[in-house]
Amino acid sequence: MRLTGVGKRYGRGGPWVLREVELTLRPGGPVRIEGANGSGKSTLLKLLAGIERAERGTVEAPAGRAYVPERFPPALPFDVRDYLCHLGRIRGLAAGEARRRADHWLERFGIAGYAGTPIGRLSKGTCQKVAVAQALLAEAELLLLDEAWTGLDQAARGELDGAVAERVAAGALVVFVDHDPTRLAGLTTAVHRVDGGTLHEVPLPAVDGDGPRTALVVEAEVLPEWLPGRPGRKPLADGATRLDVPAAHSDALLRRLLAAHPPVHIRSVREETP
Numbered sequence: 246m247r248l249t250g251v252g253k254r255y256g257r258g259g260p261w262v263l264r265e266v267e268l269t270l271r272p273g274g275p276v277r278i279e280g281a282n283g284s285g286k287s288t289l290l291k292l293l294a295g296i297e298r299a300e301r302g303t304v305e306a307p308a309g310r311a312y313v314p315e316r317f318p319p320a321l322p323f324d325v326r327d328y329l330c331h332l333g334r335i336r337g338l339a340a341g342e343a344r345r346r347a348d349h350w351l352e353r354f355g356i357a358g359y360a361g362t363p364i365g366r367l368s369k370g371t372c373q374k375v376a377v378a379q380a381l382l383a384e385a386e387l388l389l390l391d392e393a394w395t396g397l398d399q400a401a402r403g404e405l406d407g408a409v410a411e412r413v414a415a416g417a418l419v420v421f422v423d424h425d426p427t428r429l430a431g432l433t434t435a436v437h438r439v440d441g442g443t444l445h446e447v448p449l450p451a452v453d454g455d456g457p458r459t460a461l462v463v464e465a466e467v468l469p470e471w472l473p474g475r476p477g478r479k480p481l482a483d484g485a486t487r488l489d490v491p492a493a494h495s496d497a498l499l500r501r502l503l504a505a506h507p508p509v510h511i512r513s514v515r516e517e518t519p
């Protein structure tokens with residue numbers, strides 16, 4: 246995915262929100278876009294999603310794109326499951342598969358009980374879960390998340406973290422905006438900052454190495470290349486691998502390992518205080 250010399254402004258004669266933006270992204274890990282309020286992060290994601298058009302330059306992005314907007318329009322004349330199935334069909338899924346995926350994501354986000362509820366009657370957080378589900382259901386090559394965690398309860402935030410790790414493991418490119426600097430820390434492979442209308446790559450924040458750590462002994466044919474917390478990996482004499490991460494990343498790491506294909510057998514998990 247590549248942006249070359251991209252310029253964007255809203256309306257003729259309006260100020261340029263983005264100027265001469267150059268960006269090349271490859272699958273490998275989630276990419277964070279950061280910047281102050283109003284700097285142009287959502288605008289950049291809309292360009293990548295194909296929702297806004299650049300006045301200058303070119304945007305090359307895969308056709309298979311899914312997007313969670315910062316504001317999801319809740320006044321849609323659909324029940325939750327019908328809406329998800331409808332979007333699945335638009336994205337080329339057969340009716341049965343669209344329904345299977347809709348039910349899968351409703352279940353994972355704990356909102357199966359709302360399948361028959363009109364979207365306009367949902368609470369804000371439940372509506373956000375639907376917004377996230379519609380994007381995940383597509384299994385798109387490019388997944389764009391604009392503050393998608395905002396308003397989700399803790400369990401759903403964890404589900405979304407896990408879903409991002411699964412998309413990355415499947416070879417998708419994930420680009421996200423979030424004001425929490427620890428969001429997907431350890432999994433993120435690049436950070437780009439929007440400032441003064443242009444984009445600069447910034448160094449990845451260090452994963453904290455001084456606090457408590459978690460050591461896991463796992464057995465697997467192949468371990469996923471990207472793991473939350475960027476764990477140290479030490480092969481053991483009996484063929485198992487010892488993974489070592491800051492304890493703050495252990496839940497995300499466990500979730501990722503439990504969702505791995507081929508499966509990973511977790512032999513032991515131990516907290517270690519320095």
Ligand SMILES: Nc1ncnc2c1ncn2[C@@H]1O[C@H](COP(=O)(O)OP(=O)(O)OP(=O)(O)O)[C@@H](O)[C@H]1O
Nearest residue numbers: 255256262280281282283284285286287288289315
């Ligand atoms: N549809 C629009 N019409 C006119 N101006 C717009 C429109 N959308 C965004 N802008 C302007 O473009 C600039 C960048 O907005 P954008 O929403 O991309 O910023 P952001 O970095 O995502 O902000 P935040 O962190 O507050 O979500 C702002 O000055 C905003 O007012």
